Amino acid sequence: MNNTTLKKISEALGISISTVSRALKNHPDISEKTKQRVTELAYALDYEPNANAVHLRTSKSNLFGILVPSISNFFYDSFIGSVEEESRKNNYSLMILQSGDDPAIEADNLKLCRQNRVSGVFACVTSYTSNMDPFVKLKDLDIPVVFFDKVPADSNYNKVCVADVASATIAAETIIQQKKKKILALFGNEQLLITKKRMDAFTKTIGKKAKLLVQHAHNSAEAELAATKMLQQKPDVVFCMSDEILIGAMKAIQKAGLKIPTDIGVMAISNGYIPKLYFPEITYAETSGYKLGKLAFSSMMACIAGSTVVQELTTDALLVPGSSL
Amino acid sequence: MNNTTLKKISEALGISISTVSRALKNHPDISEKTKQRVTELAYALDYEPNANAVHLRTSKSNLFGILVPSISNFFYDSFIGSVEEESRKNNYSLMILQSGDDPAIEADNLKLCRQNRVSGVFACVTSYTSNMDPFVKLKDLDIPVVFFDKVPADSNYNKVCVADVASATIAAETIIQQKKKKILALFGNEQLLITKKRMDAFTKTIGKKAKLLVQHAHNSAEAELAATKMLQQKPDVVFCMSDEILIGAMKAIQKAGLKIPTDIGVMAISNGYIPKLYFPEITYAETSGYKLGKLAFSSMMACIAGSTVVQELTTDALLVPGSSL
């Protein structure tokens, strides 16, 4: 252990600690000669300022907390990667915290954020989060919170969301343009806001222009079951509201030996990775985790800059054509 | 901003700061009555110790840095998730850093680790990392480094790796057991150690028991091209050394309209997510990012506990049967 400190440099050079500190910051009070002596020795000794001391003194941690149910997720990982990228560019670090979809762990993690006096928190709440107190405590400490993806219903929080309505609408329009007449539409957990939004927009856009078979599934396996069952009714296209659903539906289609797009068309809403795994590639309306990350970050920076307007932002949706319908 | 500190509590209660500190730590010197008064007020005021002050004072940061080329990766995300899980259980936090496969950014990130006086670093080096100085500097500060997955060739570093030899051997044995006679074997970048290891073990195990068609690809698209070309020679099984390769191969197989396993068999080495996306599910030899994370963490804890033995650890490999051959 050989930690170089300002003190060591000052003693070696016979000058005061404050002079060393100022010299390293290129303060105008310090002569060029002294600056050079200091910087040279600091370099030679591999001096790095102790971040804890800096943060303590300045009461600025330049650290963000990011809270997700799980890192291993096609959506969250790209979101996290995106936020990390921006954080680095803006001289912030990122502390990552998984809740495992457990509100108790979530609360623990938020406590950690408070202890570390983070500059802000990006949060995707668990499916079971009802008590918002831990988040309110952050607010009391003037720590901004930007919710993303799974956001609380309450309206006085900053949120960024993917374009649920726009993406579902695009998907429906695309299907209609292809003159499909019998749609198997697979949605996720009915309780979730995201499901409601996408389903409303989708069914509304389809209207009476096609026949709609609607099914719900909580995971890939359920989606596969539902799709297998419904494929017997010979829909000419299947719509999947998420990657998880798509995976199940594709298994069912492959199992049934159906050719895409001749036997059946496929349309999805996705972050983009999964649809490209298949041949032919699946056409999808994009809800990019990467874009959402950028949006979340800019929202965070606005908060830090002092903005007090609470807003809910939404990314734009984009049709990414494959060859699946 | 309403930060509660020991000082505020002490003033409110008319006792000294040190008494408050000790009371909160349940120190025997403090009377039960005082302890209760203190803890009650601390709770009421939402007191949380300032982590920066604690770390500064104790010169223990309880923070790990984790350095990967990219978070968005089927392997790294599960590794990171695994390490985060263990870290939390052991009262450590995790700072996440992406290099973007750029050695310059990698060096910057390591500097950040030094500034934060992290307790340790988990590192997966970039494909271009040749200068190990930034890592050596960590060592000079007694900061342990555990390399994982992409590890430096040099032998005096702590490393944890997936079971390249074992998994490739299992894959080859499985293929032989199925009496396959003509194998299309798809490997990644020839320059990488991982490719060499897996190829050596695979070809050696196959020996003369089957005919081997070997191809290399740098990414999914190249793998698809190579597979498409080689499928014309009608191999009865295709082996994919990684998820990336598997994705390309599967596209080629689907494109060619081949049925698995009747027309062709498929065997892969994988973290496990991708093989389960297809129907039928692909049989694979598992190289688990999750397991590797656990292994890396235990290696890290050994370092922190004072172990000085430098070792290279390897996870075990496991056959996960699908229905693809």
Add this chain to the structure above:
DNA sequence: AAAAATCCCTCAAAGGTTTGCGGAATTGTT
């Protein structure tokens, strides 16, 4: 009742950095 032990708490320093203020030494102005 005097000595020893116990209990409960305070003092003060340390950890490394930042920064307002003040001051000595140099230079420039009349």
Add this chain to the structure above:
DNA sequence: AACAATTCCGCAAACCTTTGAGGGATTTTT
């Protein structure tokens, strides 16, 4: 030569916590 203005640097407090050492007040021992 006396004064003012620069230039360069040091002092000391502050950020918040931890912890060894010490010290009054009460209780126990003889």
